[in-house]
Amino acid sequence: MNEAGVTCVEFIDRNILDEANIQAIGDEISELIDSEAEPKLLISFRNVDHLSSAALGTLITINNRVKEKGGQLRLADIDAQIYEVFVITRLNRLFEIHETTEKATESFG
């Protein structure tokens, strides 16, 4: 967690494809959400080259949980190809996506 009270998450694997792996990521992030009263969560896609619809599903579940707790979620550092996936699925309307983690951090209320 940084000094703005924001929990930042980065992926280690460049390919977020495997369902078991995605499930584990979702569980870990859920623990972070559960540990905060009104979580401020920032997910960086800096190291991500590929993702699957299962990964999008987990992001939606995370978003739903954050919102239930009155928290905020931001996504950042998404490259053009990955961003296109969000546009095609219209998930760019659901998530608040910023170019950089710095801009995303500044956007938290």
Next chain:
Amino acid sequence: MAEPNGATSGPMRVSVENDRDAIDRTESEILLRLESLGYPKASIFAIKLAMEEAITNAFKHGHAEVEGDPPVIVEYSLDDTEVVIRIEDLGPGFDVDKIPDPTLDENLTVPSGRGLMLIRSYMTSVAHNDKGNRVELVYRKPRGDRVG
């Protein structure tokens, strides 16, 4: 399928186990050959995404009620103009027209149901057999990147 530049192949038929390494090996085999044929980065991204979704669908949905966790069949042929990938599962099939549109406002917060939509968005054409247990993905290489 023979081509003047000799850089061609297919159809190849692979039995893919429901295992991350096995799926990665098959996808890598296809993608590396496409890279050697000059398919651009955006095409590789698109084909990788579509293959991954189709194979995942075959195991997760196609084999949902099939005993024993059997493999799916991936058949492919490719050259420097297009790649055709067919994925077949052993399941009972499904009605592709019954899948809800995940881009509707009311479905945006639903975690599932985007795989087929992504496949259709990235591939040149997508066709299912009547039963719904085999999908054919066709991707035509963008014109500016064709040599012949």
